[in-house]
Amino acid sequence: MRLAALAATVCLTLTALPSTAFAHPKLLSANPTDKATVTKPTSITLNFSEDLVAPLSGIDLVMTGMPGMTGHKPMPIKGIAARAKGKTLSATLPRPLPSGTYVLTWHAVAADQHRIEGSYGFTVR
Template identity: 80%
Template sequence: MRLTALAAAAAVMLAAFPSLALAHPKLLSAPPAANSAVAKPTSITLTFSEDLVAPLSGIDLVMTGMPGMADHKPMPIKGIAARAKGKTMTIALPRPLPTGTYELTWHAVAADQHRIEGSYGFTVR
């Protein structure tokens, strides 16, 4: 009887608060945005749906193409400082990004401790 009451209480809690059981951070906005063309950015800001665990969240940024260089190999951008606070991850770039195409890969961890990843491309003109 007691076990049945506990199981029923747990079922009610999960039904009442499904976001607690299934919550994962989702990327809400990211200037520069996916597939956008921007002037030489000096920072990138990612906003998520949940508060992030700062030491477990971050990005990788790779230059995937450069004008006039057909065989440009992907080049990781070094010296990036990513800081997560609340729902926002701010990435300070060591210098404005040069003209080219980029692939940004992010990973975010929220209170549920699940690592969520994503990526998108953008162009610097």
């Protein structure tokens, strides 16, 4: 009887623990957003569901198309220094982005130490 009561107490205690302690970070919002058309952005901001580990989180940006240039090879945008603070991953661009299409790839690590990745595209007019 006491063993059953102890087991029930342990089960209840485990279910009462916050579920976010075992979760991975999720992208909640971004600026620019997926499939957005924007005018010459100078920064990127991604907001996650959990605090990030700064040295293990980052952003890569590639220009995938340029107006009037068919067959444009993807060009990585250099000079992006991403910073993670709390639940936000942000980057100030070295200059406003020129017109074209872009793919933003991000990677984020929270306290659980699992690397989560994602990507999306947007257009600059």
